[in-house]
Amino acid sequence: MSKDFANRLLRWFDVHGRHELPWQHSRTPYRVWLSEIMLQQTQVATVTPYFLRFVEKLQTIRELAAASQDDVFALWSGLGYYSRARNLHRAAQLCVERHNGELPRDFEALLALPGIGRSTAGAILAQAWDLRFPILDGNVKRVLARWHGLDRWPGETKTQTQLWAFAESHTPSARVADYTQAIMDLGAGVCTRAKPRCNDCPVSDGCVAHRDGSTATLPVRKPARALPTRQTVMLVLRDACGRVLLERRAPTGVWAGLWSLPEASDEQAARFGIANTHNIAAGAIAFRALPAFTHGFSHYRLDVTPLAFEIQPGAHVADAADQRWLYPAEAAALGLPAPVRKLIATLS
Incomplete structure (x- = not known):
């Protein structure tokens, strides 16, 4: 047989x-x-x-x-x-x-x-x-x-x-x-x-x-369970030249080793983190919200709230370790998570 x-x-x-x-x-x-x-x-x-x-x-x-x-x-x-x-x-x-x-x-x-x-x-x-x-x-x-x-x-x-x-x-x-x-x-x-x-x-x-007549039920599906949902705030930080700040993610975990946008737990943490990390005065940053979206992983769903921060001309911007300021077209040449690539593409 x-x-x-x-x-x-x-x-x-x-x-x-x-x-x-x-x-x-x-x-x-x-x-x-x-x-x-x-x-x-x-x-x-x-x-x-x-x-x-x-x-x-x-x-x-x-x-x-x-x-x-x-x-x-x-x-x-x-x-x-x-x-x-x-x-x-x-x-x-x-x-x-x-x-x-x-x-x-x-x-x-x-x-x-x-x-x-x-x-x-x-x-x-x-x-x-x-x-x-x-x-x-x-x-x-x-x-x-x-x-x-x-x-x-x-x-x-x-x-x-x-x-x-x-x-x-x-x-x-x-x-x-x-x-x-x-x-x-x-x-x-x-x-x-x-x-x-x-x-x-x-x-x-x-x-x-x-x-x-059992093709609809075979193979038996894995017992279903509800996927958990997590939230993050992605920071679309742009300088006066139109460059975007990217940072390399940790070597383990989701999107390990890829270049991505900085993240924060909420808007307040995002504002504080930008001012503190890059030594930028609060008045030198213009803020606006971008459309939220959800990205699905095999084991959970990620609700993403993107926040755009425009740094005004003349503000001093410093790089931290494992960070780069790149134009959107330059960023496209790096390894980026798919949702981050799509988000940056909207800035071009």
Whole structure:
């Protein structure tokens, strides 16, 4: 049955699969690895322009390793989940230090690199070298959970173990790279989360969820919980030349290491902080409110109140550590969180 599953999927892939993704031409280990990291929790349509821009600027692992963190973040800016970029950069440096500037062709060695888990390591080995390793990303979990009728949340340890066993049993010995792409394509385009196109599925006649009419409830969703909401005040501080004050965030936490706008707990703290940090007289600052907005993270919602502070001509402005005064166009070249980038773009 597992062999028949793979054969049917491969025949479908030859006709209906995606064969023109940019990381497939050419399919080098570096390009495969980069695409797999970018595709974590992000769709192909979103990733494609970022991938093309990234490999145009940094064409090899050695070039990535030698790049500054600011350069890497600038290329990644807007793609989200920035820990992926930090791990990618560090992993490239380790490849130079330990593996002569190449990705190791070994599962355990790949797994030892930051940002590479079991499924990503398997995908790299399968797609870059056609080695027989299973994968289990979100699309594959959905396909296998429905096909086998698993009625438990895939995040449970027991269910994960079962899904890995299914993934292993279905992975063929030949055309592993094509099979890996095929099952991802099936999940992305046919066995979708909502309104799956079961009539177009090459393996639907063996699918338990299709047989039982349970595609809407499988895979079982994670138990819902309300997302907490946090508040912050972002300070859009501009000098008489039109430059904006940016500061590098701490190396840990949300948006770690990125350049962002200073923040404060409320308006009073913002006014005091500006005057105190930069030694600017209160009368030399003109204040105005900007439209508030909400930014969603995977684990909470952030309500942002932007406050604009215009420093009058002649006022002395001093830089603090890890701060820069930049024109909006200059700021756009840095690694900025997406909502901060959009906010600064409105100033241009």
